[in-house]
Amino acid sequence: MKKPASQKTLAAFAGPLLLVGAGKMGQAMVDGWLTRGLNARKLVIVEPQPARPVKALVKRGTRLNPKSAAEAAAIVVAVKPQTAPDAVPPLAVNVGKGTLVVSIMAGRTLRFLEERLPTGTAIVRAMPNTPAAVGRGITVACANAHVNARQRKLATNLLAAIGKVEWVEDEALLDAVTALSGSGPAYVFLLAEAMAKAGIAAGLPEQLALRLARETVTGSGELLHRSHLDAATLRQNVTSPGGTTAAALSVLMAPGGFDALLTEAIAAATRRSRELAG
Structure with a gap:
């Protein structure tokens, strides 16, 4: 049976896609990405304590906790916000000219990320919620000035793996978003x-x-x-x-x-x- 087009949005993604943090939300995103056609070989995961489903992806070609760093087409940061000061700066070596960084860390602003990543990095800050675990989440995203139309579409496709996606231009609205849909x-x-x-x-x-x-x-x-x-x-x-x-x-x-x-x-x-x- 032919899959709906909506499930193939990541089939042509050349990668690599680096996921930093594979807790419950990270795993939900991985499940959604693979369902939407992402080749497991294009996925790189950094997770100190990987769960069994994450370890199982290695057999499909996913790289887990690689020793050497490489540039990524997209980086999704899904670590706990309190670990961000230690987790974000090392990602600078993975950022190339066209890299898109998507953060789903609560409370960590675009400015926080910009100050710790190379100048000019395209960054999207997003706030999902826990129904993402069953593919019924709602995520609100905000982009910095360096995100182009192609990267915005990619961010939408990555976030749509866990539910619907809304965009706002004013980052200050994410506090109310966190209060309404996040909590x-x-x-x-x-x-x-x-x-x-x-x-x-x-x-x-x-x-x-x-x-x-x-x-x-x-x-x-x-x-x-x-x-x-x-x-x-x-x-x-x-x-x-x-x-x-x-x-x-x-x-x-x-x-x-x-x-x-x-x-x-x-x-x-x-x-x-x-x-x-x-």
């Missing part, structure tokens, strides 16, 4: 936790409440994903005047309720993101 999965998981606890308090058996909350959250998310309607309309469609849903929403949507709490929470996360970025 957002935790808010959804908290919602499922709270619903289960509330169900138990209402008299449901614990395991039943847990299952009902889990399936309701995931099913509603899938409905939102597939529907052409916006979230507000979908909410209204569930709400019959004077019914049980309306009674619950009268509490959640009261002044100081769900909307206000979430606005305050995202504002707090945005402030913290700015603090971490310096």
